[in-house]
Structures are given as C-alpha cells and as structure tokens.
Amino acid sequence: MIHLDNVSWRRGKKDSAPVLAHLSFMVPQGGFRWLLGPSGAGKSSLLSLLHIENLPTDGQMTILGKTVAQEEKRAALVRLRQRIGMVHQDYQLMPDLSVADNVALPLRLQNRPEDEIQDEVHAILKWVGLGSRTDVPANRLSGGEQQRTAIARAIIHRPGLILADEPTNALEESQSCRLLDMFAELSAMGTTVVVATHNESLVRRLERPFLFLEHGRLVDDGGEQP
Ligand SMILES: Nc1ncnc2c1ncn2[C@@H]1O[C@H](COP(=O)(O)OP(=O)(O)OP(=O)(O)O)[C@@H](O)[C@H]1O
Incomplete structure (x- = not known):
C-alpha cells in the first residue's frame, strides 16, 4: 500500500522550488498504476521518493504500511527499501x-x-x-x-511493491508484452506496482488507473480503485 498525504519534495534548500508539490494519493496493496506525464514532470523523482532514496520535505508518506517520515533509524529505512523492487531508468547494475x-x-x-x-x-x-x-x-x-x-533483480525476492522507470524502452515489443503480463499477474497476486512510461501502446494494452504529473503536481490521482 502507498499513501501520500500532501507530500512535497525539494532537491536543495528550503526556499528552492519543489520538484514535487502537494501530492496526495493512495494505491491499495495489489493496485497497479501507470505513472504518466511529460518529460521533466517529476516521474523519476516520485519513484525515487517511493523507493525511499529521498524523504519528503513536507507531508506524510506511508509505504507498505510504514509511515516513512516517522522512521528515524536508517537501518529501518534500509529494511523497508529491501521490500521494494526498483527498475531504474539507467538500470544501476x-x-x-x-x-x-x-x-x-x-x-x-x-x-x-x-x-x-x-x-x-x-x-x-x-x-x-x-x-x-x-x-x-x-x-x-x-x-x-x-x-x-x-527487471529480474527487481522481482526475484517477491517484493511487496515494484517500481519501474521506463522498464521497456530497451526491449523488443514481444518482451515488453511479456513483462506487462507479468506485472499484471504480480499485481493480481497482491503486489503493488507503479510503472512510469512514455509508451502509449503499452498503456493502451493494460487499462489501469494512472497518476498523471505535470510540473511536479498531480493532475490525476488515479482514484482509489485497485
Ligand atoms: N540531478 C538533478 N539535478 C537538478 N535537477 C534535476 C536533476 N534531475 C532531474 N532534475 C529536474 O527535476 C525535475 C523532475 O525531473 P524528473 O527526472 O523527475 O522528471 P521525469 O518526469 O522523470 O522526466 P523524464 O520523463 O524525462 O524521465 C525536472 O525539472 C528536471 O530537470
């Protein structure tokens, strides 16, 4: 489960413009969301936040049942991050x-x-x-x-949450379709999945609610359905 309540995130000083501003949304456990929006809208920044690489500057973020802003010990955050599978845009192998x-x-x-x-x-x-x-x-x-x-590294430990940043941009179409089927199957079995993409044909293939970002703000929060 993911729950963000009025979350903002700034990259630098307190007076800098927020990269993500006043985000509130909920994804139930087992929910699937497309994360959409133009280049520079903040999709990768939001995924990094959900992956707890950064912490909210303001607001409250709950990931897999844990309210992250209240977690003080670094070890607890590391343990929580180990329950998340992340496919970075640049792979980070x-x-x-x-x-x-x-x-x-x-x-x-x-x-x-x-x-x-x-x-x-x-x-x-x-x-x-x-x-x-x-x-x-x-x-x-x-x-x-x-x-x-x-992708294999992100899913091998059967995480409760999978985050993927453009996970199909280097794949052939047949591989993209297989990956999509697998994400849908994992979500049906109770894994929460958030996938950022610019690939419209992929989004058309699997009709699911989307989070739509523009200039760091949510213009569609995907509703509350699974
Ligand atoms: N390392 C960085 N230092 C400073 N600003 C950055 C850095 N990385 C990204 N930004 C800025 O933060 C904002 C959000 O970028 P982000 O990469 O999250 O957008 P995105 O929606 O994922 O874009 P894309 O679809 O092109 O991957 C943009 O204005 C971008 O220019």
Missing part, C-alpha cells in the same frame, strides 16, 4: 559483477541459502531470456540485456 550475481543481490541481502539462490536465479534468468548469459559481466551486456537483468 554493478558493472563488474556477472548477470547472475547482480540478480542474486536481493536474496543475498536476505541471507538465503546459496543453493536456493542459485535455483531461483537460474529460473528467473531463463524466464527473461538470459539463461545463456549468466556469467557475463554486466558491463558487457547490450541495453536490452541490462534492462532484463535489472
């Missing part, structure tokens, strides 16, 4: 680590047994079509391969 080791990271952070990790990594890499690329360092992958690695 560890360049020298192999595909398999990048994807295994969230499971290693959970101290899962190594044989279980190997099995899960193998299965998910097969699913995203990277079964033959497991040992390749991330810095030798094509854009589409990097994006699929980032």
Whole structure:
C-alpha cells in the first residue's frame, strides 16, 4: 500500500522550488498504476521518493504500511527499501559483477541459502531470456540485456511493491508484452506496482488507473480503485 498525504519534495534548500508539490494519493496493496506525464514532470523523482532514496520535505508518506517520515533509524529505512523492487531508468547494475550475481543481490541481502539462490536465479534468468548469459559481466551486456537483468533483480525476492522507470524502452515489443503480463499477474497476486512510461501502446494494452504529473503536481490521482 502507498499513501501520500500532501507530500512535497525539494532537491536543495528550503526556499528552492519543489520538484514535487502537494501530492496526495493512495494505491491499495495489489493496485497497479501507470505513472504518466511529460518529460521533466517529476516521474523519476516520485519513484525515487517511493523507493525511499529521498524523504519528503513536507507531508506524510506511508509505504507498505510504514509511515516513512516517522522512521528515524536508517537501518529501518534500509529494511523497508529491501521490500521494494526498483527498475531504474539507467538500470544501476554493478558493472563488474556477472548477470547472475547482480540478480542474486536481493536474496543475498536476505541471507538465503546459496543453493536456493542459485535455483531461483537460474529460473528467473531463463524466464527473461538470459539463461545463456549468466556469467557475463554486466558491463558487457547490450541495453536490452541490462534492462532484463535489472527487471529480474527487481522481482526475484517477491517484493511487496515494484517500481519501474521506463522498464521497456530497451526491449523488443514481444518482451515488453511479456513483462506487462507479468506485472499484471504480480499485481493480481497482491503486489503493488507503479510503472512510469512514455509508451502509449503499452498503456493502451493494460487499462489501469494512472497518476498523471505535470510540473511536479498531480493532475490525476488515479482514484482509489485497485
Ligand atoms: N540531478 C538533478 N539535478 C537538478 N535537477 C534535476 C536533476 N534531475 C532531474 N532534475 C529536474 O527535476 C525535475 C523532475 O525531473 P524528473 O527526472 O523527475 O522528471 P521525469 O518526469 O522523470 O522526466 P523524464 O520523463 O524525462 O524521465 C525536472 O525539472 C528536471 O530537470
């Protein structure tokens, strides 16, 4: 579940213009929202906020049932962030680590047994079509391969919330459709999903409520339906 109540976020000093201003919306657990808006509207900034890379400057933000503004200990925020899967626009892979080791990271952070990790990594890499690329360092992958690695890493630990920033821009259409089907399936099973995109055909393919940002303000809050 996501709940923002009059949240604003400034990048710098208190008197600077807010990048995100007075955002209020709710996404129930298992809800799916498209995050839309023109370039520079603040979509990536909102996803970073939901991923708790930044904290609200004003207002109250609740993520997966925890009110983040009231969390004081950094360790608690890190634990909460581990329950979120994020696909960054620039993938943010560890360049020298192999595909398999990048994807295994969230499971290693959970101290899962190594044989279980190997099995899960193998299965998910097969699913995203990277079964033959497991040992390749991330810095030798094509854009589409990097994006699929980032997607596998974001979902392998079955997070309660998945955030994705333009997750299909380096994918072929058939791969985009498979990814979309998987996001819809995860949402139906109770995972909250927020996907920022400029891809209109993707949005038409899966009719879901959208959050629409313009100049850092919400002009459509998606309503309250699942
Ligand atoms: N590192 C930065 N330093 C200063 N300003 C930034 C930085 N990154 C983004 N901005 C500004 O913050 C605002 C919001 O940017 P953001 O990247 O969140 O928009 P966006 O909707 O995701 O855009 P796009 O669709 O092009 O990815 C824009 O005015 C942008 O110019």
